[in-house]
Amino acid sequence: xxxxxxxxxxxxxxxxxxxxxxxxxxxxxxxxxxxxxxxxxxxxxxxxxxxxxxxxxxxxxxxxxxxxxxxxxxxxxxxxxxxxxxxxxxxxxxxxxxxxxx
Numbered sequence: 475x476x477x478x479x480x481x482x483x484x485x486x487x488x489x490x491x492x493x494x495x496x497x498x499x500x501x502x503x504x505x506x507x508x509x510x511x512x513x514x515x516x517x518x519x520x521x522x523x524x525x526x527x528x529x530x531x532x533x534x535x536x537x538x539x540x541x542x543x544x545x546x547x548x549x550x551x552x553x554x555x556x557x558x559x560x561x562x563x564x565x566x567x568x569x570x571x572x573x574x575x576x
Contacts, residue, residue, distance in 0.1 A: 475511065476537060478529040481564040486522040488558050493517075493525070499552040504529065509536025534567075 484492045493515050504510045509532040516526035531537035 475570040476531045476534045477568040477570065478527075478531065478537065479564075479566040479568060480527040480529070480562060482525045482527070483523050483561045483563055484525060485558060485560075489517065489522055489525065491558075492556065492560065495552065495556050496527070499555055500548060503548045503551075507536070507540055509533055509539075534569075 482492075496515065501513050504513065511530035511532055513530070514528045516528065518524045518526075
């Protein structure tokens, strides 16, 4: 399993709208792709302008198989639906380490 980890800065007063539109646009779109396992939105109790998105993929190959043109279309739909500016602060990739039973 591979984790796509994204950190965003949004206007604090728009955080809940961002989460709602993200679910309606990005999550629904990603659910159509093979390998998508799920997604979590983490919110900080200390910084209401910070959001972390944790997206789980079955494999890196399945995640990266999504065409850039398709991702661009989803981004355009998301940005138009959202109607306010946000900033991606970090983007990371992790592999889930499995340990053999001893």
